[in-house]
Amino acid sequence: MAIISFDVGGTFVKYGLFENSYIVQKGKFKTERNDKEIFLSSLVQKIKDLSELAEVNGIGLSFPGFIDTERGIPILAGALTSIDGVSVIKELKNRIDIDCPIYMENDANCAALAEKYNGAAVENKDFVLITLGTGVGGAIHYQNQTIRGQSYRAGEIGMMLTDYGRNSHKTLHELASTSALISLYKEKMGLSSDEEVSGEEIFSNYADAEVREIITEWSKFVAVTVFNTVVILNPEKVLIGGGVSQDPNLISFIQESLETIPHWENFKVPVEACKHYNDSGLWGAYYLVKQQLV
Numbered sequence: 001m002a003i004i005s006f007d008v009g010g011t012f013v014k015y016g017l018f019e020n021s022y023i024v025q026k027g028k029f030k031t032e033r034n035d036k037e038i039f040l041s042s043l044v045q046k047i048k049d050l051s052e053l054a055e056v057n058g059i060g061l062s063f064p065g066f067i068d069t070e071r072g073i074p075i076l077a078g079a080l081t082s083i084d085g086v087s088v089i090k091e092l093k094n095r096i097d098i099d100c101p102i103y104m105e106n107d108a109n110c111a112a113l114a115e116k117y118n119g120a121a122v123e124n125k126d127f128v129l130i131t132l133g134t135g136v137g138g139a140i141h142y143q144n145q146t147i148r149g150q151s152y153r154a155g156e157i158g159m160m161l162t163d164y165g166r167n168s169h170k171t172l173h174e175l176a177s178t179s180a181l182i183s184l185y186k187e188k189m190g191l192s193s194d195e196e197v198s199g200e201e202i203f204s205n206y207a208d209a210e211v212r213e214i215i216t217e218w219s220k221f222v223a224v225t226v227f228n229t230v231v232i233l234n235p236e237k238v239l240i241g242g243g244v245s246q247d248p249n250l251i252s253f254i255q256e257s258l259e260t261i262p263h264w265e266n267f268k269v270p271v272e273a274c275k276h277y278n279d280s281g282l283w284g285a286y287y288l289v290k291q292q293l294v
Helices: 036-051 088-095 107-118 178-189 199-204 209-233 250-258 277-293
Strands: 002-008 012-019 022-030 056-063 066-068 073-076 102-106 127-132 136-142 237-241 271-273
Touching: 002 036, 002 107, 002 277, 012 036, 012 277, 022 036, 022 277, 036 056, 036 088, 056 088, 056 107, 056 277, 066 102, 073 088, 088 102, 102 107, 102 277, 107 127, 107 136, 107 237, 107 277, 127 209, 127 277, 136 209, 178 199, 178 209, 199 209, 209 237, 209 250, 237 250, 237 277, 250 271
Parallel strands: 002 056, 056 102, 127 237, 237 271
Antiparallel strands: 002 012, 012 022, 066 073, 127 136
């Protein structure tokens, strides 16, 4: 069984060709945010390329934003504003010659699916997944079911307002995301806004006292994200995903910040990194298809 999986992010589109539960080829390309036709064409071309390597049985799409999973429509697709309201699945089916089903799901929900099927939440019925990337994603898994909400907006943890006194209506997207860490780092280190810096690069220099202070300041917002989620949902555990989750020091920074919150002791649950790290969305899109084909 061959399945093509896409994990669409605000910066890159990751792709993978899966055969018998193994990734036989994967890679990424830049996300075209502002032109619908270019974006769709990039997906179509990659599907054509990968379909030459195997007979494709299904295609899975992990997407940012509010995803109408029944119709395959991003109601609001985060930074990909050019495809808001576009029937992506219908558009792809009209452009490819492969006769196979295509499924679509919110990126954080896909990541949670990956962790449930073959990751850090296999033994858990109730867990929350928080992804740290261009924004802050969230997925709620309750009694072995993904909670989507009546209009596909459940789990939008990044939209929380948590620092109203100082930051007014700034959301956690602007305070706790990897993008927020990078912006804070550039500000503190006197770098220009267009300088290329990654969250992984920042963490690789955590031993530097100044960098450690920056990460600590940022991790307080991540800890608030975790705390607020836990006091509402009381899950068995919280998983952290996104590129920076690959750094073994991330969870320690979050734990240290959580311990400074006086009420954490009364609500404490395990906080762990995702098993699949930054590939959780890719694996989740794969399992999204596989569970339908079995």
